Amino acid sequence: MNWAWIFKGETAVNDKVFQLLEEKQLDALIVKSVPNKIYFQSLKGSGVYLVISKSEVAQFFDGRYRQEIKEQTDRHYKQYEVPKGRYIEEITAYLKKIAVKRLGIESTGLSIQEYRFLTATFDVCLLQDELERIRSIKTKAECQKIQAVCQLTDEVFTSVLPQITIGMTELELSGIIHYEAFKRGASAMAFEPIIASGFRGAYPHGRPTTKRIEHGELLTIDFGLILDHYQSDMTRTLAVGTIDSRLRDLYQTVLSAQTKAVSEIRSGLSGSAIDRIAREVIDEAGYSEYFTHGLGHGIGIGHDVPILSPRSQMILEEGMVMTCEPGIYIPDIGGVRIEDVVMIQGGVGKQLTLSEKELIEVG
Numbered sequence: 001m002n003w004a005w006i007f008k009g010e011t012a013v014n015d016k017v018f019q020l021l022e023e024k025q026l027d028a029l030i031v032k033s034v035p036n037k038i039y040f041q042s043l044k045g046s047g048v049y050l051v052i053s054k055s056e057v058a059q060f061f062d063g064r065y066r067q068e069i070k071e072q073t074d075r076h077y078k079q080y081e082v083p084k085g086r087y088i089e090e091i092t093a094y095l096k097k098i099a100v101k102r103l104g105i106e107s108t109g110l111s112i113q114e115y116r117f118l119t120a121t122f123d124v125c126l127l128q129d130e131l132e133r134i135r136s137i138k139t140k141a142e143c144q145k146i147q148a149v150c151q152l153t154d155e156v157f158t159s160v161l162p163q164i165t166i167g168m169t170e171l172e173l174s175g176i177i178h179y180e181a182f183k184r185g186a187s188a189m190a191f192e193p194i195i196a197s198g199f200r201g202a203y204p205h206g207r208p209t210t211k212r213i214e215h216g217e218l219l220t221i222d223f224g225l226i227l228d229h230y231q232s233d234m235t236r237t238l239a240v241g242t243i244d245s246r247l248r249d250l251y252q253t254v255l256s257a258q259t260k261a262v263s264e265i266r267s268g269l270s271g272s273a274i275d276r277i278a279r280e281v282i283d284e285a286g287y288s289e290y291f292t293h294g295l296g297h298g299i300g301i302g303h304d305v306p307i308l309s310p311r312s313q314m315i316l317e318e319g320m321v322m323t324c325e326p327g328i329y330i331p332d333i334g335g336v337r338i339e340d341v342v343m344i345q346g347g348v349g350k351q352l353t354l355s356e357k358e359l360i361e362v363g
Contacts, residue, residue, distance in 0.1 A: 016134045017029070017052060017131075017134060018054070020104075020130055020131075020134070021052075021054060021104070024102075024104055024125055024127075024130075025102055026102050026103065026104040026125060027053060027054065027095075027098075027099070027100040027101055027102050027103065028051055028052065028053035028054075028095060028098070028100045028103055028104070029051070029052045029053075029103070029104040029105070029127075030049060030050070030051055030091065030103065030104070030105045030106075030109070030110070030118075031049070031050040031051075031052065031106065031109065031131070032049055032050075032105075032106060032109035032110055033106050033108060033109045033303070034302070035132075035135070035300075035301040035302040035303050035304075036050075036106065036109075036131050036132075036135070037050055038229050038301050039131075039135050039301055040052070040057075041073060041074050042059055042073055042077075043059070043061070043065055043068055043069060043072065043073060045061070045064070045065055045068075047061055047062045047064060047065060047084060047087070048060070048061045048065055048069075049061070049087050049088075049091060051091060051094070051095070053098060053100065055098065056077075056078050057074070057076070057077045057078065058077060058078040058079070058080060058094065059073060059077050059078070059079055059080065060080045060082055060087050060090060060091055060094075061079070061080070061081060061082070062081065062082060062083065062084035062085075062087075063081060063084070064084070066081060080094065088110075088114045088117050088118065089117075092117070092118065092121055092122075095121075095122065096121070100122060101122065101123060102122065102123045102124075102125060103118060103122040103123065103124050103125065104124075104125045104126075104127050105118065105124060105125075105126060105127065106126075106127050106131065107126040107127060107128055129305060132298070132303060132304060132305045133305060135300055135301070135304060135305075136298055136300075136304060136305045136306060136317075136319075136320050137317060137318070137319040137320060138300065138319045138320070138321055138343075139319075142230065142300065143319070143321070143343060143345075145227065145228050145229070145230040146230050146231075146232070146299060146300065146321055146341070146343065146352065147343075147352055148227055148228075148230075149186075149225050149226065149227035149228075149230050149231065149232040150232045150234075150341050150352035150353045150354075151352075152181075152184060152185065152186060152225055152227055152232070153223070153224070153225050153232040153234050153353055153355075154234075154353060154354055154355045155184055156177065156180045156181050156184055156186070156223075156225065157221075157234065157236065157355045158355065159180045159184075160173075160176055160177055160180055160221075161238075161360065161362060163176050164213070164219070164238070164240075164362040164363060165213075165363055166213060166214065166215050166240060166241065166363040167212055167213065167214075168212065168213055169208075169209070169210050169211065169212050169213070170195040170196070170197055170200075170208035170209050170210070170211050170213065171195075171208045171209065171210060173195050173208065173213070173221070174192075174193050174195050174208040177193050177195075177221070177223055178193075181223075181225055185227070186225040186226060186227055187226050187227055187228070188225075188226040189223065189224065189225060189226065190223075190224030190225055190226050190231040190232065190233060190302075191223075191224055192207055192208075193207075193208065193221065193222065193223035194206055194207060194208075194220065194221070194222035194223070194235075195207070195208035195219075195220070195221055195222075196219075196220045196335065197211060197213045197214070197217055197218070197219045197220075197240070198211070198213075198214060198217035198218070198219075198334055199217075199331075199332055199333065199334055200334075201217075201218050201219070201220050201237070201329070201334035201335035201336070202329040202330055202331050202332070202333065202334055202335045203329070203335070204292065204293060204327060204329055204335070204337070206220070213240055213363070214240065215240055215241035215242075215363065216240065216241055216242060216243055216244070217240050217243065217247075217334060218237055218238070218239060218240070218243060218247055218250075218251070218334045218335070218336060219237065219238045219239075219240050219362070220235065220236075220237045220238075220335060220336070220337055221235065221236055221237075221238065222234070222235035222337065222339065229301055230300060230301060231299060231300065231301065231302060232299070232341060232352075232353065233299060233323050233325075233339060233341060234339055234340060234341065234353040234355065235325055235337045235338060235339035236338065236339075236355060236356075236357070236360070237251060237254070237335075237336045237337060237338060237359075238359075238360050238361070238362050239251075239359055239360065239361045239362070240361075240362060240363045241361065241363050242361075246333075247333075247334065247336075248359070249285075250287070250328050250330070250334075250335075250336045251336050251359050252359075253281065253282060253285040253287060253328065253336075254282070254326055254327060254328055254336040254337065254338050255338055255357060255358075255359075256281050257277075257278040257279075257281035257282050257326040258278065258324060258325070258326050258338045258339075258340070258357070259357070260277055260278065260281055261274055261275075261277045261278035261295060261324050261326065262324050262340060262342055262349060262351055263349070264277050264349075265316065265322070265324065265342050265344065265348070265349030266316065266344065266347055266348045266349060267315075267316050267317050267318050267320075267344050267347045267348075268315065268316065268347075269315070269316050270312060270313050270314065270315055270316070271295075271306050271307050271308040271309060271312025271313070271314045271316070272308075272309065272310055272311060272312045272313060274295060274296075274308050274316070274324075275294060275295040275296075275308045275309050275310055275312065276310070278295050278324070278326040279291060279295070279310070279326075281326075282326060282328060287328045287330075290328045290329050290330050290335075291326060291327060291328055291329075292327075292329060293327065294307060294308055294309030294310070294312070295308035295309065295324060295325065295326055296308035296322045296323040296324045296325055296339075296342075297322065297323055298320070298321065298322050299321040299322060299323060299341050300321060304321075306320055306322055308322060308323075308324070316344060317344065318344055318345070318346075318347060319343075319344060319345075320343070320344050321341060321342070321343045321344075321352075322341070322342055323339050323340065323341055323342070324339065324340055324342050325337055325338065325339030325340075326338070338357055339353075340352070340353045340357075341353045
């Protein structure tokens with residue numbers, strides 16, 4: 001079956017959704033998670049449900065979205081305006097009408113109450129990461145969007161560097177990042193920036209606080225932007241003034257692990273194989289117990305694959321985009337993380353975030 005009439009633009013990836021219906025023997029699929037709705041060119045609002053069947057694509061929405069649905073979504077989609085709060089009841093009636101028996105839903109998309117309602121009528125199949133795997137192979141247009149947001153991220157970082165001063169708080173620095181991002185055209189932050197200075201660098205997800213940035217410590221800045229729905233994610237760790245030899249050793253170890261792993265990213269390798277390359281460098285330096293997370297995750301609209309971790313058996317393929325972000329986190333001392341976005345093009349990894357990685361001194 002050719003779905004070209006349903007989807008705008010490049011349809012090859014979306015043909016895989018029909019293949020998924022066939023493989024799972026599904027008559028229809030309900031899409032509710034925001035990233036997947038955006039990917040399928042639906043609205044991301046909480047009152048919008050996308051139903052994909054073998055015969056058509058339908059959007060169920062309440063009156064709040066009436067104008068947006070008309071202006072911003074695919075004209076080929078069937079549109080059903082329903083009373084607010086009665087989405088699943090109306091969808092169920094629709095699915096009965098088109099003779100659906102086996103229904104697929106995202107395992108994290110619907111509430112338990114909605115799941116129970118649907119299972120009373122249909123044979124429900126919970127999808128795990130099947131749609132995310134479809135999204136993992138980026139189209140040419142998606143690659144261009146990710147490259148654009150990564151370039152913007154580098155520009156924002158460059159503008160922030162000279163504004164970092166000793167004595168400012170982590171929250172002040174976060175405010176500068178927000179300002180520079182929106183001034184330069186970002187539509188949103190991908191997540192709340194991680195700003196962790198000194199001993200707080202040992203917190204991998206250390207959100208900014210009123211702690212003041214001090215001379216002689218490391219400063220980790222991790223932020224991502226959203227541009228035209230696609231995200232970036234970059235981390236740099238800086239020296240605030242002069243730092244001691246132990247902190248420099250931590251930095252050089254992470255830098256070596258990160259650059260080696262980036263250079264080895266290529267199609268045909270597993271996520272665990274790439275993770276192991278970085279982890280071996282950190283292990284050999286004696287810091288194995290302080291690298292406490294996986295090496296990376298997929299980049300795109302959000303909640304993307306592949307995952308780079310010790311347990312990941314996903315094989316990397318052309319068009320996948322991911323982060324590479326090893327780190328060392330030592331309680332009461334601090335931490336280092338260096339992260340870039342990497343895209344597989346021509347079978348090998350191409351680094352998209354290009355900000356300087358040699359240790360930068362600020363303040």
